[in-house]
Amino acid sequence: MTIQPIGSASVALYITPADLKEHGLTPTGLTLERALELTRTAFRQAGMDLEGSIEIEAYPESCGVLVFAHVRPPEQRWFSFACLEDLAAAARALNQPRPDAALLWWEERWWLSLPAGAEQTAARLSEFGRSEAGRPHLGASLAEHGRVVFPADALSGVLTYFPV
Known part of the structure; x- marks a missing residue:
């Protein structure tokens, strides 16, 4: 497989007939799901981060398959914390609590959301909790099953109840 970046969030991927055969596939027998699976494999092999959802367009021909992939960040x-004390310690470690952070309770864990661009805050939180970047459809699961504790300004709310 050959992967070629065509922008900051897009790539072109060429899957040869040999690559397909290695996976027990042919260009005509390739489904969109299998093309997505091969695209994810190519991203991993190229050392490219696939954080976010991926959209693909696949064009199978007898000479192989051309795939255009776009990653949407x-x-x-999401971060999860095993106990409230860890979450409070994380909130105290931040220079400034984020007013755009929400807190939910689900599956015996505390779940804190941040906007995608909050890299410094995310790095700091990862010292206390677990980044949940690899869980697909997490936001939808939390919206459906989680109990909202603080819909906004969650870190300030936690500090109100756990100041020291």
């Missing part, structure tokens, strides 16, 4: 970053 996530709108939110």
